Amino acid sequence: MRALRPGLLAAMALLGLVTMTACVGGTSASVYAITTGGNADAGRQLIAQLRCGACHVIPGVRNANGMVGPPLMWFSRRTMIAGEIPNTPQNLERWVMAPKSVEPGTAMPALVATRQQARDIAAYLYTLR
Amino acid sequence: MSVRRVIPLSTILLALAACGGSPQSTLAPAGPAAGLLAHLGWVVYITFGIAAVVTIIIVLMAALRRRGSLDGHLPIDIGGGHQWILIGGLAIPFVVLTGIFILSLVRESAFPIKDGGKVTPEIQVIGHQWWWEVHYLTGPENEHFVTANEIHIPVGRPVDIELQSGDVVHSFWVPALHGKVELIPGVTNYIRIEADRPGSYQGQCAEFCGAQHAHMRLLVVADSPQTYAAWHQHMLSPAAIPQGVDAQHGEAVYMNAACTFCHTIGGTPSQGKVAPDLTHLASRQYIAANTYRNDTADLEAWVTHAQSMKPGVLMPNLTSFNGVDLRDLVAYLDQLK
The missing domain is CATH 2.60.40.420 (Cupredoxins -  blue copper proteins)
Incomplete structure (x- = not known):
């Protein structure tokens, strides 16, 4: 194998750096894992699988461009959930598991089966700053 | 092999591998008719692949040939070379193209069925x-x-x-x-x-x-x-009778809404013939002509905002439902197994 040219080496190093910056989200995810007890990565996958994006715009989730409910960008900065209760990890967990218990007239379906799933979803939503 | 050669090569291999895993590949036949077409495809790819390789080799041979000096050069108008044109340019393409043309006519004559x-x-x-x-x-x-x-x-x-x-x-x-x-x-x-x-x-x-x-x-x-x-x-069975308060309310919502003008649900007064039959909607894997998965979230979104999911579709945005009506309507649709 020939010696790599400096230009090529630099390009590869740059590519490596760019790849690593893509992981920076992991830092914030770990911070919120403490507050919600959830895993943001698992939450993102669950959000995609449950198709939350059919109704909501959710940054970082593929095909999440729904126009039925509110967009969820900057979710961690919002003060209210459903216009009813303060945006805390415990309240968010309750809202995604049983929306009717917070707002009886909501159209949002109860799609989250377990408490852990609710925490994972909350962990991801709190990475949206 | 240098890195610069490996990268394009692996890209091509990856692209080919992606073709193999595609859900709509003509090269992954699951029935006799598609098998014949895949066979035709391979015949064409391999034949023209060989033709391309042979042509490239001949061009390279001509390009890389030592020309020598003008002193030792043969007269330019020495004749010969016509064989190359007659055989390589006319005879072989004629045979190959005629063969593939006839083969593809035979294959394509299967679609549609005659008589x-x-x-x-x-x-x-x-x-x-x-x-x-x-x-x-x-x-x-x-x-x-x-x-x-x-x-x-x-x-x-x-x-x-x-x-x-x-x-x-x-x-x-x-x-x-x-x-x-x-x-x-x-x-x-x-x-x-x-x-x-x-x-x-x-x-x-x-x-x-x-x-x-x-x-x-x-x-x-x-x-x-x-x-x-x-x-x-x-x-053959009529639509499932809704179970539970939510789905029963959802049925009432459906029957009193515009849905009934276009859609049919077998065994109910909803007999519209304009849009897809919903009698066994929940047994289908997708909605919106296989564009979205048939799940609660997508159904709710489709009912209220079809125009953002598939702009131009005849299904209108039904924006008059309140939250409970929409939730229960979809609960009813989810039970139409």
């Missing part, structure tokens, strides 16, 4: 902008039924399908099973499909038919004969 009048189709497919209306025509007339976008067939035996269009020209194509056949207004075409093994095969309208042509998809589900018979029997 349509003698075929007794089991299934009638009517193309609409942008979905597929599917009628099952086996047995006496009271055992016929209608469904949409998802066609079930038994494996191991041919199924004849009649193709018509309700509006513009469409084309019926399930790459794993058969070649494209046009759905032309005023014309009836027939196609024979057969699946060798159970599976779900993605299909696609293959003739541009308007804004959502790319989202006019379909699914062919090939089942064992027993599973197919059970499915067929189930499809």
Whole structure:
């Protein structure tokens, strides 16, 4: 194998750096894992699988461009959930598991089966700053 | 081998591998008709691959040949070389192209089936902008039924399908099973499909038919004969009676809304014939002509905001439901197994 040219080496190093910056989200995810007890990565996958994006715009989730409910960008900065209760990890967990218990007239379906799933979803939503 | 050579090569290999895993690959046949087309494809790819390699080698030989000096050069008008043109430029292409032309004529003559009048189709497919209306025509007339976008067939035996269009020209194509056949207004075409093994095969309208042509998809589900018979029997039943307060309220919401003008739910007053039949909606894998998965979230979104999910579709944005009505309506639809 020939010696790599400096230009090529630099390009590869740059590519490596760019790849690593893509992981920076992991830092914030770990911070919120403490507050919600959830895993943001698992939450993102669950959000995609449950198709939350059919109704909501959710940054970082593929095909999440729904126009039925509110967009969820900057979710961690919002003060209210459903216009009813303060945006805390415990309240968010309750809202995604049983929306009717917070707002009886909501159209949002109860799609989250377990408490852990609710925490994972909350962990991801709190990475949206 | 240098890095610079490895990267493009691996890119090409990756691209080829991606083709193999595609759900709509013509090179992954699941039935005899598609098998013949895949065979034709390989004959063409390999023949022209060889022709390309031989041509490149000859060009390289000419380009890299030592020319020598002018002193030792032979007279330029020495003659010869005509053999190359006669054999390489005329004879070989004539034989190869004629062979492939005849082979492709033979293969393509299978689609659509000739003598349509003698075929007794089991299934009638009517193309609409942008979905597929599917009628099952086996047995006496009271055992016929209608469904949409998802066609079930038994494996191991041919199924004849009649193709018509309700509006513009469409084309019926399930790459794993058969070649494209046009759905032309005023014309009836027939196609024979057969699946060798159970599976779900993605299909696609293959003739541009308007804004959502790319989202006019379909699914062919090939089942064992027993599973197919059970499915067929189930499809003859009227819609499920809603269970639970929410779904019962949802049924009332549905029946009092505009849904009934366009959609049919068998065994209910909802008998609209404009849009897909919903009698067994929940048994289908996708909605919106196989564009979205058939799940609660997508159904809710589709009911209230179809125009953002598939702009231009005839389904309007139904924005008059309140939250409870919408939730219960979808709870009802989810029970239409």
